[in-house]
Amino acid sequence: MKKLRRSMLFLPGSSAAMLSTAFIYKPDSIMFDLEDAVSLREKDSARILVFNALQHPMYKGIETVVRINPLNTPFGLKDLEAAVRAGVDVIRLPKTDTPEDIHQLEREIVRIEESCGRKVGSTQLMAAIESAVGVINAVAIARSSDRLMGIALAAFDYVMDMQTERGDGTELFYARCAVLHAARAAGIDAFDVVYGDVNDEEGFLKEVDLIRRMGFNGKSLINPRQIELLHNAYAPTQEEVDYAERVITAAEEGERSGLGVISLNGKMIDAPIINHARVVLERKKASGIRH
Amino acid sequence: MKIVQAALAGTLESSDLMVKVSPSDVGLDIVINSEVMKQFGEQITQVVNETLTAFNVTHGQIIVDDKGALDCVIRSRMQVAIMRGTCSDEINWEKLQ
Amino acid sequence: MYAEKTPEFDTVETSNGVIKEEIIQFLHSNGLGIDDDVGQFVIARADKQLIACAGLAGNTLKCIAVHIEWRGTSLGLQVIREAEYLANQNGDHHLFLLTCPDNVKSFRGCGFYPLATLENKATLMENTPVGIHRYCKKLRADYFIPAAKIGAIVMNANPFTLGHQFLIEQASRACNWLHVFVVEENLSQFSFNDRIAMVRDGVKHLSNVTEHPGSRYIISRGTFPGYFLKEKQVVNDVYSAIDLIIFRRYIAPSLGITHRFVGTEPYCKVTAQYNRAMHHWLEEEFVIPANAITVHEIDRKTDENNYPISASAVRSLLNKNKLSVARNIVPESTMPYLHNWLRANHLDLSEPPLTGNLMSISVGL
Numbered sequence: 001m002k003k004l005r006r007s008m009l010f011l012p013g014s015s016a017a018m019l020s021t022a023f024i025y026k027p028d029s030i031m032f033d034l035e036d037a038v039s040l041r042e043k044d045s046a047r048i049l050v051f052n053a054l055q056h057p058m059y060k061g062i063e064t065v066v067r068i069n070p071l072n073t074p075f076g077l078k079d080l081e082a083a084v085r086a087g088v089d090v091i092r093l094p095k096t097d098t099p100e101d102i103h104q105l106e107r108e109i110v111r112i113e114e115s116c117g118r119k120v121g122s123t124q125l126m127a128a129i130e131s132a133v134g135v136i137n138a139v140a141i142a143r144s145s146d147r148l149m150g151i152a153l154a155a156f157d158y159v160m161d162m163q164t165e166r167g168d169g170t171e172l173f174y175a176r177c178a179v180l181h182a183a184r185a186a187g188i189d190a191f192d193v194v195y196g197d198v199n200d201e202e203g204f205l206k207e208v209d210l211i212r213r214m215g216f217n218g219k220s221l222i223n224p225r226q227i228e229l230l231h232n233a234y235a236p237t238q239e240e241v242d243y244a245e246r247v248i249t250a251a252e253e254g255e256r257s258g259l260g261v262i263s264l265n266g267k268m269i270d271a272p273i274i275n276h277a278r279v280v281l282e283r284k285k286a287s288g289i290r291h
Numbered sequence: 292m293k294i295v296q297a298a299l300a301g302t303l304e305s306s307d308l309m310v311k312v313s314p315s316d317v318g319l320d321i322v323i324n325s326e327v328m329k330q331f332g333e334q335i336t337q338v339v340n341e342t343l344t345a346f347n348v349t350h351g352q353i354i355v356d357d358k359g360a361l362d363c364v365i366r367s368r369m370q371v372a373i374m375r376g377t378c379s380d381e382i383n384w385e386k387l388q
Numbered sequence: 389m390y391a392e393k394t395p396e397f398d399t400v401e402t403s404n405g406v407i408k409e410e411i412i413q414f415l416h417s418n419g420l421g422i423d424d425d426v427g428q429f430v431i432a433r434a435d436k437q438l439i440a441c442a443g444l445a446g447n448t449l450k451c452i453a454v455h456i457e458w459r460g461t462s463l464g465l466q467v468i469r470e471a472e473y474l475a476n477q478n479g480d481h482h483l484f485l486l487t488c489p490d491n492v493k494s495f496r497g498c499g500f501y502p503l504a505t506l507e508n509k510a511t512l513m514e515n516t517p518v519g520i521h522r523y524c525k526k527l528r529a530d531y532f533i534p535a536a537k538i539g540a541i542v543m544n545a546n547p548f549t550l551g552h553q554f555l556i557e558q559a560s561r562a563c564n565w566l567h568v569f570v571v572e573e574n575l576s577q578f579s580f581n582d583r584i585a586m587v588r589d590g591v592k593h594l595s596n597v598t599e600h601p602g603s604r605y606i607i608s609r610g611t612f613p614g615y616f617l618k619e620k621q622v623v624n625d626v627y628s629a630i631d632l633i634i635f636r637r638y639i640a641p642s643l644g645i646t647h648r649f650v651g652t653e654p655y656c657k658v659t660a661q662y663n664r665a666m667h668h669w670l671e672e673e674f675v676i677p678a679n680a681i682t683v684h685e686i687d688r689k690t691d692e693n694n695y696p697i698s699a700s701a702v703r704s705l706l707n708k709n710k711l712s713v714a715r716n717i718v719p720e721s722t723m724p725y726l727h728n729w730l731r732a733n734h735l736d737l738s739e740p741p742l743t744g745n746l747m748s749i750s751v752g753l
Contacts, residue, residue, distance in 0.1 A: 016367075020364060056361070
């Protein structure tokens, strides 16, 4: 079963307190940020902090992501060395504009994996789309590497590139669709943007509802409070669970009886429906029924 | 290696620690203060000494002000303070692991 | 990206009139004033509003305030850290701050350690737990000479006059060993290097004298913080007390000093007050948990017109290019330094004819 990635909690890589306690909150993934959340003068110390934290047992059971600085900065390559050597699960590349950005990243990762004895290919990638060019190239980017597990939209830089500002979501309309379609075409996960106002629960839930119904696998979060809310929004209703269970039962029966076609209530159910049913049950297993 | 310039790393926020290093001509001069000195003093001292040994630091005044940090945080702040204090631009990954 | 109400930090120069005015208002609303020697401030803003500030005057933090709504958060800690970082950029790593005793605990949490406290009034702190201790240890290792009667003088020597030399000679005769501390702060007309060199040259004929740099623990009055003390007199009292407490508690014991020598001060109120404070803080038994030090006030050497010789008189003469008159009140060993000073300040070495008399000289340190 594909891993659930509903919630990705962002942590500033420079905060010792947050790095020491974040594992308590149990998001699906934790992202250690070495880029925008870290000031220039703390780049070196954040890198080392994350390097050491990644190796601590408290992060062994949870999917870890590191957002490195772009490779054309003095920091990017060092960040990459630190993260890969420390055993991070996923490298998030900010400002991915072209497939070549991913290829360049991959070349460096291969070099580092070989150099430190980490299994070549074990480090996964996530591309962050933060510009108009990135949105346009989303499909090519999503297909550019076997290591890519997902593609994310990042709003802050994107809306500036689009010469507008963050608002009710109108400004992200096309970008969201493009990134989502690219992800689906490439068979990888799609992640939505950060919701910045941590005190606006209603606004957050509205946005989560929208992107869930669009089909996003998950969302980036900047506050632990948002995790519960998000997981609950992604939890299925009892109706959905009941239907999903019936789908799975029908599928299993169909397999046993060796029939070519599986049906439920007279309707044919094929692979996508069965897969979706599995996802629903996974989400129920993780967070129960939506309340 | 010798500490050649004054440097600091970390903060005094809860769960963090501040490490200040400066040159010393009398070898290693280590001072450790902690909110939890009684319970964890020995452990903190061990991590501090291990890191200094890993970098082969022979001369320096090392002042540690701990606010209840985990071992991995202590190690991190020590590593950064030493790197800044010895002007090491290149990271020797073996020393850190 | 993190749209929460996180404070933004900035560094500003006090020369920026607009910002300075804003800071003064902010300090005022926190019951604080502003000291003249603060060159830079670290400020914190939230939604454009000023919520914290910390001033930097060389190696001393002053004028520190946090908006009442933000107290109890880590904002104070952060602003002090930014100020420390700024000082480090300027090359200063060893920092001091003066605060009222109520705030000592807060500043302890920011990495500052108490050095000396004047009860209920002020505490001087430094940003290391072992600053004064290591200094005294080194002082002892480098300069301690065991002897029955060890004395000390603290002087600026700006420049070194016959008056200074006389004081040292008197003290040297009265003790088995004498330590002369030269104030290190470079605020004087003559640089520290020149001043200590003049002292060195001026005591060559004495066999029981060592001169050494005063260090940061012999505090210059000029940089002493006063921003949270209401009146000038209180500032002076606090300055004297703190300075003398440190001397008696830390510096004197490390060298076995039991006697301190100082010239009498007939004219300057501030210096006279300091001398009186010396008797109180150094000699009285139970004011400080440290051995008492005997204070000797030696009458100042006078010139041929019976005026006490003073360094300020020499400076005044130099500024008026009256080198030949200055020659009368400084040792020969000081002359080269006066020549150099004149040359460096582009004053013509040929003097105008000697007119008037010496009545126009002002006295001082």
